Amino acid sequence: DTEVTQTPKHLVMGMTNKKSLKCEQHMGHRAMYWYKQKAKKPPELMFVYSYEKLSINESVPSRFSPECPNSSLLNLHLHALQPEDSALYLCASSQQGGDNSPLHFGNGTRLTVT
Amino acid sequence: QKEVEQNSGPLSVPEGAIASLNCTYSDRGSQSFFWYRQYSGKSPELIMSIYSNGDKEDGRFTAQLNKASQYVSLLIRDSQPSDSATYLCAVTSSGSARQLTFGSGTQLTVLP
Numbered sequence: 001d002t003e004v005t006q007t008p009k010h011l012v013m014g015m016t017n018k019k020s021l022k023c024e025q026h027m028g029h030r031a032m033y034w035y036k037q038k039a040k041k042p043p044e045l046m047f048v049y050s051y052e053k054l055s056i057n058e059s060v061p062s063r064f065s066p067e068c069p070n071s072s073l074l075n076l077h078l079h080a081l082q083p084e085d086s087a088l089y090l091c092a093s094s095q096q097g098g099d100n101s102p103l104h105f106g107n108g109t110r111l112t113v114t
Numbered sequence: 115q116k117e118v119e120q121n122s123g124p125l126s127v128p129e130g131a132i133a134s135l136n137c138t139y140s141d142r143g144s145q146s147f148f149w150y151r152q153y154s155g156k157s158p159e160l161i162m163s164i165y166s167n168g169d170k171e172d173g174r175f176t177a178q179l180n181k182a183s184q185y186v187s188l189l190i191r192d193s194q195p196s197d198s199a200t201y202l203c204a205v206t207s208s209g210s211a212r213q214l215t216f217g218s219g220t221q222l223t224v225l226p
Contacts, residue, residue: 042202042216043158056213090157098212100146100165103204105157 003027004106006091012112015081021109023074023091029104031097032074034066035090037108043090049074050097081113118205120217128225133190135201135220140184143208147179147186150202152219158202162188193224 004025013019025032031050035043048056049068057066063085065077074091088108095101117140127133135149146165150158162177164170164186170177176189186205190197203217 040219042218045213048213088157100206100212102146102148102160102163103214104160105150108157110155 006106010110018079021076025093029093031094033092037088083113086113118215118217124221126223133193135188137186137203139205144205146206148204149188152200195224198223
């Protein structure tokens with residue numbers, strides 16, 4: 001069982017909708033990540049939070065807005081998405097960020113934009 | 115651009131055989147190396163971490179690291195059909211950000 005929990009598991013939204021993806025970890029990790037993964041491709045880094053501060057934004061369009069309310073929670077707010085944004089969105093955590101510890105992934109949210 | 119290259123496969127092996135998965139990386143300062151297994155439609159699952167040269171064994175899995183050759187591999191002994199998945203090599207970059215770079219993955223099929 002994963003210790004990084006993502007909700008919802010599946011999400012279908014129209015291009016004018018606003019929705020949020022949620023992620024929670026209970027491992028005491030201080031770094032949390034959002035990745036996007038298209039079919040048959042490796043995960044692509046979107047954002048990194050380290051000690052609740054945004055440390056990396058990989059030039060992600062502003063229609064994706066991350067939020068880290070505390071060290072255990074990570075949200076990704078979605079607005080005015082395009083069909084090409086349909087993908088598996090993965091949350092991950094690691095001990096500190098900027099160290100050599102591995103990432104632990106949640107089960108992902110399968111997003112479809114219609 | 116830091117790169118991680120994997121033999122793209124697909125790789126098919128018979129049940130009970132040894133599956134060998136290979137990965138090379140371009141960042142000579144990389145210090146941590148990981149293998150993730152990803153079943154179709156699921157999220158990546160960490161199966162091995164390796165930080166120093168040599169072999170590291172965990173059950174049927176052995177990771178091998180050669181920093182001089184910038185090469186890391188994963189051997190799966192006594193392969194089972196349940197090992198059929200995509201295996202992602204991931205390498206942490208040098209520098210303060212320590213970002214994780216993934217290879218494109220190798221799809222492994224174990225034939226019963």
